[in-house]
Amino acid sequence: MTQSRLVRLVLASVAAFLLSWPFVALGADERTGFTVTAWPALQVALLVVVSGLAFWALIEMKERWPAAAAPLHSAPRRAMSRWAAPGALFVALAVYPLFRPPADPMLGLVLDTMTFATIAVGLNITIGMAGLLVLGHAAFWAVGAYTFVLLTVHFHLNFWIAFAASGASAAVVGFLIGLPALRLRGDYLAVVTLGFGEAVRWVLKNEQHVTGGDAGIPGSEIRGNLWEPQGFLGDWLWQPGSGSDVLRECYWFALGLLAVCVLCVTLLSHSRLGRALFALREDETAARCMGIDTVRIKLIAFTSSAMWAGLAGVVTAEYRGSISPDLFDFNMSVLFVAMVVLGGLGSVWGSVLGATLLWTIPVLLQDFFPDIQRFRMLAFGAVMCAMMVVKPDGLLGKKGSK
């Protein structure tokens, strides 16, 4: 068995080498004809063999030590210990900025990670729990961010009102896009949400008089416009970002949002509604036969998931100080899906872990491998594919009840 798998691996590497040859080693020039470069071809061969061996080792490991592949927390634990580790993590993240210089890039990195973790945990409601694949989640993020900036810059609304309005507008858009989704099977839904995400970006790019086109909302690039306390409550109600230390205030705000999000979604997944969502994922027909109102819970899943992305958009806008449509492109939607998939469908902490791994590791490695950012998307795609084939439950996923 092992032997034949190794042989197949070698054969597959040879095939992959031959397949990739026209793209990697062969250049063409109208003037000189074909040009062949040997070194990139060897690099590819090496890459294929190494990743093939890694893949093989993973499968071997899964067969030899089933325990390693089993979910990390399978035994039920007492309530005390269940909240101990998250609580410690929360405290550690909360005091972390106090030990760093004020404008430390590390704080920005952690802040971004927490924002993306919020979005990934929210997305987990639709993809992980309800089993509805959404490929345009960046659009909800964009709707939240744009609503916030427009309301703050043009109408000078108080931060908290704009914050709530951003979540609400993203939720409304999520509800509207959820309506056609009620009739669609999973794969149609993926394409519709993908198209929706692109359509939102085109609207942001083209409606220049409102959104400022490619440059972002006019006026938002003046930094004070987003950060000054505004509105009739502005003078005495604290607003993140309005003090002297924008980065730290936004950091704590992002941490608070992530904590609330994790808490809400964890409670949701243990609730009656959460169970109904899991049932929907496993088998829609059976769920309906059990008396679950699938229309209602699908809409709830869409709306709440979009709301978290919208709220995270506020953090992004506030921290960056200005936004532009290209930030919210298809690659980001894919990134969010990859985070959920890597962490484990339906696992809240899995999404947090997935966001941490996929966002921080490339940035941290950037100092050592300057080229790494170019290879990120390649890695995300490979992660999505490999996780589905090797370990569909994700790193922290629970085994779905069959």
Next chain:
Amino acid sequence: MLQALLNGVVQGAIYAIVALGYTMVYGILTLINFAHGEVVMIGAYAGVVTLAGLTGSGAVESAGFVPCLAASIVAAMCVAAAYGFSIERIAYRPLRRAPPLSALISAIGVSIVLQNYVMLSQPGRSAPIYAPTGTDAYRATFGGVMLQFDPGDFGKSIDRFVQGLGWDRFYVGTGAVTVLDAVIVVLCVAMMAGLWTFVQRTRTGRSMRATSQDRVMAGLVGVDVNRVISTTFVIGSALAAVAGVLISLYTTQAKFDMGFSAGLKAFTAAVLGGIGNIPGAMVGGILLGVAEAAGIQAFGAPYKDVYAFVLLLAVLILRPKGIMGERVAEKV
């Protein structure tokens, strides 16, 4: 107006060829092959690299453009077919019993891998073009290199092709049609007819229809299901390669992200015509092309890519089975 309509038909014929691949795979696996658009792109690259190489090595001068174009289309079909076969083996076959969501996510993963793999491995000859906005870090992350086979040079070969035939364009009423336009439409109809005959008349075609009706039952009566599925992928990918070469001739460039919009449009076309239905793919493709041309005439070009999406949404809500499709009962 007539010119716009003609352009729409040509564009639609290209969508239709790509849509054939979606429809075949969906008919058999009920899986949207998200990587199909990327196979189109792979085919375009293989074809353009071959064609440019043949031009450079003097083969076009000695043998003429048409045989060289045919050779590069064949080369593109071979490469793309190999890719289609491998994609099915690596990413779809292990997941055939898994929930549909797993196969879908895996398909998207493959599509992203292929897109970035070509972007990284084929260095462009023209200067990299970056997105005009965004921070440096963002550009470094997502800017990427936009690869263009120099449109000037490549345009010249097409001109040479057209001159080689001795007539560059003819007229339908007041609308001008280039030879390339005619070639695209004729190839589209020919491939649709060929595929239809193949599926209806040959033994393999019958196995394919049996597999699409009931995979388990087909296996029980002696159809080699794995082989049929592989054949489907090979044929669909070869067709995609033809479409890819035609797209790069039509737009005079091959780009690593060309598969994304081609895939989305072709999927819309397949759904519009009734997914799983071969003549439907063609009807849907041409309708979509015409509708898009009409949309551009009526509302302007900035929203070019949005019309297809609106149409897709409308079809899925109003008539999910498409124009020529039959309603398929959900299997429990």
